[in-house]
Amino acid sequence: MTSNDDYVLQLMQEQGLATQEQIDEATAHLAADGSTVVDQLVNDGVVSEENLLAMLAQQFGMDFVSIDDKALDSELASVINAEDARKYGVVPLLKDGDSLVVAVKDPLDYGVVDRLSFALKCTVTGVVATKADIDKAIERLYPGGTSMDAILGEFNNKDVDVASRGNELADQLGITDVSESDAPVIKLVSLIIMEAFKRRASDIHLEPLENRFRIRYRIDGALQDMEPPPKRLQPAIIQRIKIQAKMKISEKRIPQDGRIQVNMKGRDLDLRVSSVPTNHGESIVMRILDKQNLALGLPELGFLSDDQQKFEQLLGLSDGVLLVTGPTGSGKTTTLYACLGQMNTPNRKIITVEDPVEYQMSGVNQVQVNRDVGLDFSSALRSILRQAPNVVMIGEIRDSETADIAMEAALTGHLVFSTLHTNDAPSAITRLVDIGVKPYLVASAVRAVMAQRLVRAICKECKEEKQPTERELKILGDLGAKNVQGMKMYSGRGCAVCSGTGYKGRKGIFEIFTMSDEIQRMIFEQRPALELRAIAREMGMRSLREDGLLKVASGMTSLEEVLRVTMGDEN
Numbered sequence: 001m002t003s004n005d006d007y008v009l010q011l012m013q014e015q016g017l018a019t020q021e022q023i024d025e026a027t028a029h030l031a032a033d034g035s036t037v038v039d040q041l042v043n044d045g046v047v048s049e050e051n052l053l054a055m056l057a058q059q060f061g062m063d064f065v066s067i068d069d070k071a072l073d074s075e076l077a078s079v080i081n082a083e084d085a086r087k088y089g090v091v092p093l094l095k096d097g098d099s100l101v102v103a104v105k106d107p108l109d110y111g112v113v114d115r116l117s118f119a120l121k122c123t124v125t126g127v128v129a130t131k132a133d134i135d136k137a138i139e140r141l142y143p144g145g146t147s148m149d150a151i152l153g154e155f156n157n158k159d160v161d162v163a164s165r166g167n168e169l170a171d172q173l174g175i176t177d178v179s180e181s182d183a184p185v186i187k188l189v190s191l192i193i194m195e196a197f198k199r200r201a202s203d204i205h206l207e208p209l210e211n212r213f214r215i216r217y218r219i220d221g222a223l224q225d226m227e228p229p230p231k232r233l234q235p236a237i238i239q240r241i242k243i244q245a246k247m248k249i250s251e252k253r254i255p256q257d258g259r260i261q262v263n264m265k266g267r268d269l270d271l272r273v274s275s276v277p278t279n280h281g282e283s284i285v286m287r288i289l290d291k292q293n294l295a296l297g298l299p300e301l302g303f304l305s306d307d308q309q310k311f312e313q314l315l316g317l318s319d320g321v322l323l324v325t326g327p328t329g330s331g332k333t334t335t336l337y338a339c340l341g342q343m344n345t346p347n348r349k350i351i352t353v354e355d356p357v358e359y360q361m362s363g364v365n366q367v368q369v370n371r372d373v374g375l376d377f378s379s380a381l382r383s384i385l386r387q388a389p390n391v392v393m394i395g396e397i398r399d400s401e402t403a404d405i406a407m408e409a410a411l412t413g414h415l416v417f418s419t420l421h422t423n424d425a426p427s428a429i430t431r432l433v434d435i436g437v438k439p440y441l442v443a444s445a446v447r448a449v450m451a452q453r454l455v456r457a458i459c460k461e462c463k464e465e466k467q468p469t470e471r472e473l474k475i476l477g478d479l480g481a482k483n484v485q486g487m488k489m490y491s492g493r494g495c496a497v498c499s500g501t502g503y504k505g506r507k508g509i510f511e512i513f514t515m516s517d518e519i520q521r522m523i524f525e526q527r528p529a530l531e532l533r534a535i536a537r538e539m540g541m542r543s544l545r546e547d548g549l550l551k552v553a554s555g556m557t558s559l560e561e562v563l564r565v566t567m568g569d570e571n
Helices: 005-014 021-027 037-043 050-060 074-078 081-090 112-121 131-141 147-155 160-173 183-198 231-244 292-295 305-315 333-342 377-387 400-411 427-434 439-445 470-478 516-524 529-538 544-553 559-565
Strands: 091-096 098-104 123-128 202-207 213-219 222-225 256-264 265-279 279-288 318-324 349-356 365-368 391-396 415-420 446-458 463-464 490-491 503-512
Touching: 005 021, 005 050, 021 037, 021 318, 021 365, 037 050, 037 415, 050 123, 050 427, 074 091, 074 439, 081 091, 081 112, 081 131, 091 131, 098 131, 098 446, 112 123, 112 160, 112 529, 183 202, 183 213, 183 231, 183 256, 183 279, 202 265, 213 231, 231 256, 231 265, 231 279, 305 391, 305 446, 305 503, 318 333, 318 400, 333 349, 333 415, 333 463, 349 377, 365 377, 365 446, 377 391, 391 470, 400 415, 400 446, 400 470, 415 427, 427 439, 427 446, 427 529, 427 544, 439 516, 446 463, 446 490, 470 559, 503 529, 503 544, 516 529, 544 559
Parallel strands: 098 123, 318 415, 318 446, 349 365, 349 391, 391 415
Antiparallel strands: 091 098, 202 213, 202 279, 213 222, 256 265, 265 279, 446 503, 463 490
């Protein structure tokens, strides 16, 4: 509960809130979940949390308050964003000019008020409130978050039918194998998944550390902490997830993969589950695959009008290889599925080879790689070409054999889509040659390469125009942006819709490298990627950073986001 246990215990004895015997007894029965002696005294009923905090507040010249829901001002949610409110455990209560009053749950954590004062550039005064009051207020001011302590508190509340509530949540997620003794863990795992869905998370990370069990969501590409459950619940939570994912629960020494299918508010979700053994237990990552994302068209990806027109022309080709490149997590698979969705018409036969099949598409023949039986990318490709497809999608080109078959398929009248891991578009050409594809095959088969990154989009609900700072103008000028003095920029001030971050959703920035006679000749001569890039720029190719700057000027994203994802773009 507090930052300095020994000091608090001494104060409690001086104020008559606990005796030495009671402290010794609490120490002897201390739980093995990271609780302190003070926590144990509160749990044993020796002292109430209210009396303890009131004593500490008086000691430090602070007020102890009870937070009334009616007294909360929803407009103050924009003063402190949701991430900081949850991270520091604070609630804004009153703002008057440059003065802000916040409720804190630990008066001994001196740095919280100082950090807020520095970050907000105003005078911050702290008052003390109970953790339950603050958690409740945070959930009211910043809807979409769940306090893990509030969830766990229900387990100990005799007025709550945990088994019934656990079964109800399990039903919502399509879980049938629930016993009454399992219900609390079922409920906890279900709420973790449901909360991730509500907050638009793409991944759930459950990470066993030495003294705690950390849970994080990846939202719009950034990891955000949830309040962790007690360390003692770690084995039960991990076992529950492995059961749902049909993994071997007795096997904890090797990595495993599995899948969970749930229905969330009428939407089908697939959770791709990966477990890896670590020093302190099995680390679990659940990738959330929302089938609604299949409805994304090219405009939703974030193309500017000229790039969209160019890419649609490429989709209209009858043969050739189209590559999408970028690091892990840059949205390559989403782009490929958006392309297939646009091309999925009755007059085309489309076959994909994937590892794994992330989304199931109606009207598309999808092949799942299974190396245990010898079905890898290359062997699957050889077979599906006998099926006479018009369009072939390969999840990733990883070796020379797969790459050679893809090139030959393109030269025999098939349109082939695939991905590569390269930093920019021209580097894909040299990458193919490096893995063993003959230069003449690359020059003849590849029609275009598109590199992409994802940037967070400014929240439309709290978007507002801002004046560029001198530093931003200098950066824009150094990057070669035109008309920087007249450029409009935008930012999100933070609201309940975006959980106070100022961003909601992500869009792509793109670099489209298309073939020409000169570039084909340079590939055949095995010229380096820098020379290919220079010629492509002369032909009008926009770099990732230039595309990002145009999207800053259009109000789609911020300069900080573009700089963050294009650090390697020298141009």
